[in-house]
Amino acid sequence: MVHSRDVVLILMLATATGACAQPDDAAQNGSAPGAAEQATPQDAPVVVSDTPEDSLIFERTVAWVRESRSDTLPIGELIAAIGQRFVGAPYTPGLLEVPETEQLVVNLREFDCVTYVEHMLSMARAIAAGEPTYGRFKDELRRIRYRDGELTGYPSRLHYFSEWISNNDDKGVVENITQALGGVRDTTGIDFMSRHTESYRQLADSVNLQAIREKEAELSSFPRYMIPENRIADVADQIRNGDVIAATSTVPGLDIAHTGLALWVDGRLHLMHAPLVGSMVEISEVPLAERIQRIEAQDGIMVARPQPPQGAAR
Structure with missing residues (x-):
């Protein structure tokens, strides 16, 4: 196996993947899946960090989708x-870490492993909803990246990716199919961010740090599931193009080490992703x-299946 624990640790420090989870059974906490399906603007103003090039890339992508008739495909495809x-x-690591207060960072020019997944999913949802505008795309991105779709500061970002999956399952954006694929209980605690505060500028603020600690405790108390590395090949035929893949971590206190999208190539399941190694x-x-199996710091996966926006036929 490749001894890449240090590489993955650096990656996670750079991309700031950490926060908290909700129960898998949303009905138990009064939040029905899909209850907030529409990507509506939040009440409080959202500061957006982007460039004119990002909107141009979005428009070119939409034009290509229409020309290739990819807009007729199921959401995963x-x-x-x-x-x-x-x-x-x-x-590029650390893309969301702007020097000012938390902003909705839009960057279609470069990616880290999480922003790649988020941007691809957000563009696809805007197109599938029949509203392929830059504004709808940004609304989808905000809704996906932040807890319950509300950007209310640094702690509202879904830092830990297991919560990203859980919260987006609650919102009807994805379906967490890990347990259905035969996933086993992952009982390891989560506290990576609060134990590495020196790596997160925003955690110098005691209010942010306390919020993160509370979310870590909440996340650690709820069940989550993973497919062990020796079982991935057995369930691969049940994973589809476009499914969100999250590689579970062996780093103490960290739930997910890496993310990407499932892609079938010549009859074999591969990962389409933005890795630190490869640039x-x-x-x-x-x-x-x-x-x-080759990477020591990863020991399994979680799988989330993208769901079509409300009203979409696919």
């Missing part, structure tokens, strides 16, 4: 098609199961 358009885009968006050279 649409995500996979759009994702392949960005293969070769640069990998650009790529399709994994080896199948997903083999890739996870």
